[in-house]
Amino acid sequence: MVDVLVIGGGIAGCTTAWYLASEGVDVILLEKGELNGLASGSNAGSLHAQIQHEPYVEYGANWSKRFLPALSFYAYSIDLWLKAESALQADLEVSLDGGLIVAETGQQMRNIESKAELEQQAGLATVLLDGAALREVAPYISQDMCGGALCPLEGKANPLVAAPAFARAAKGLGGKILSGHEVLNIRRRKNEFVVETSNGTFQARRIVNAAGINAGVLAAMVGGKLPIQAFPIQLSVTEPVAPVVRHLVYSAESMLTLKQTRAGTILIGGGWPAISDRNGRAQVSAESLSRNLAVALRVVPSLADVNIVRSWAAVVNGTRDWLPIIGELNCAPGFFMNYVPWMGFTGGPAGGRIVASLVQGKAPPVDFDLTPFSP
Ligand SMILES: Cc1cc2nc3c(=O)[nH]c(=O)nc-3n(C[C@H](O)[C@H](O)[C@H](O)COP(=O)(O)OP(=O)(O)OC[C@H]3O[C@@H](n4cnc5c(N)ncnc54)[C@H](O)[C@@H]3O)c2cc1C
Known part of the structure; x- marks a missing residue:
């Protein structure tokens, strides 16, 4: 027993x-x-602390208010990620350089602002950035982005x-x-x-x-x-390149998470749907792949010459x-x-x-x- x-x-x-x-x-x-x-x-190894932008826009303010208690849970978890490395005496490649969500239009920026307000009420130190501040914080982001927000608590670890x-x-x-x-x-x-x-x-x-x-x-x-709930989604990784992307990057235009690993590879995802094959196995969708890469290049154009070396699909667990x-x-x-x-x-x-x-x-x-x- x-x-x-x-x-x-x-x-x-x-x-x-x-x-x-x-x-x-x-x-x-x-x-x-x-x-x-x-x-x-x-998975993509993102350490998330902010309200995710897609459900915020899709489900609205009432959903967000109900979700707010989870922000304390994720902030607590990120603190434990930091402590775990020394407690386990293992290099989990935890780094917390911040999560950066970027906007291309005024409407997207307004969504980011109202989301940041809720996050700040819940105690998260989200910082709003206008275009100039964004370029200072992240010079690798496209000039077409008009602003964004930085959530300093966020980062990544190696799954x-x-x-x-x-x-x-x-x-x-x-x-x-x-x-x-x-x-x-x-x-x-x-x-x-x-x-x-x-x-x-x-x-x-x-x-x-x-x-x-x-x-x-x-x-x-x-x-x-x-x-x-269970949903097949997909992710891609590039060949290694010199350090360029410092943050965990999101887009308010479309689904995107983008980050550079310690090995120099860039992980590109954001929850794009994969396909379930006849046997129920998750397979990469070519359409999702091209749309995912298109949004990645809009946000970080300097990745245009970097090769994707692998894309894969896996099933994420959800609740409504x-x-x-x-x-x-x-x-x-x-x-x-x-x-x-x-x-x-x-x-x-x-x-x-x-x-x-x-x-x-x-x-x-x-x-x-x-x-x-x-x-
Ligand atoms: C492509 C992708 C990208 C993602 N990106 C991120 C990200 O960047 N950041 C983030 O925070 N989250 C991300 N997620 C979500 C995250 O990966 C999952 O929420 C998390 O890994 C769930 O962990 P888990 O241990 O509960 O489940 P799992 O990792 O699925 O582990 C459950 C285990 O239970 C075992 N099991 C099931 N049934 C039985 C049984 N009957 N008997 C014995 N064992 C059983 C399974 O074999 C499995 O190994 C992503 C998910 C996917 C698919």
Whole structure:
């Protein structure tokens, strides 16, 4: 019988296992495939702290107000990203040079301004930039951009190394990390759970569901019904070039995230839709690729001669309201959710830290209200 069984070996599961192991809790993590094999190892590595521009424009002010509590969650997570590097003694390539959203028209600038106002109310130090200030902060941005806003808290980390580093550290503290264990069924028996996997049966006092897009299926095994969404999206990476892009760059014109990695490559994404093939596998859409690159070049024209070396598709986990789902299921005491949609890479350490406390019956070490995230 294990104290806590964590299901899912992405960033949510690996951070949870590490925080638990570092508090001396007996923990086993079960991963059906390979560790970091899905979204957590295929994402763009952006550390987001601001309200994302597309849902802000699409869903409007009421949505934004409901989303505001999540800003404290992401800010907390970014602080934990910084601390994790020294705690894990691992280079996660965390850097926080700021997130820069740029506008091409007066209307886009007005959207950025009203969004910044909400962010400032929530305590985020978003700085508005006119054209001249934008050119000073980021001379690599096109002259056609008339202004923007800088969110100093934002940055990036390396998704290829992050979750595995948390898993390694959890293992070093006595946690068990088991790949190739697909959870097939969960039964409740008195004060424990019996978990059947493709590789044997486990008994656990408590469970953390960190199964990403599969979290709804696992919650349903204990009677939970959760609004889990999944969308295939895509990303591209260029050949390495000399340092040119300092910030995490967004556009208010169209979906874009653009950043330069430490290796010098430029990651270009922003949530452009990929295609699901006949077998349900995500495949790159040529149309999304060309539209994504077009907006990238409008914003950073000097990339015109840089070659794309790879594009890939992966499935992002979502919820309609964009809010994390964190906490215990009412219908199944002892069964906890750690589900951070859309920006789950950013939110990984916060989700892991908070759930590790909740599972132990302790108050999480945060000064913000977790009620909006309750399952
Ligand atoms: C292309 C792309 C770009 C993105 N860019 C960013 C970004 O820049 N910044 C950001 O913050 N977020 C980004 N995201 C979102 C982010 O990657 C995800 O929200 C986050 O990785 C989710 O982490 P997770 O651990 O919950 O899920 P996952 O990484 O999907 O891990 C869940 C794990 O659970 C395992 N599992 C599922 N079912 C079972 C089962 N029955 N038994 C055992 N194991 C099981 C899966 O195999 C998987 O390994 C992006 C996503 C994509 C797809």
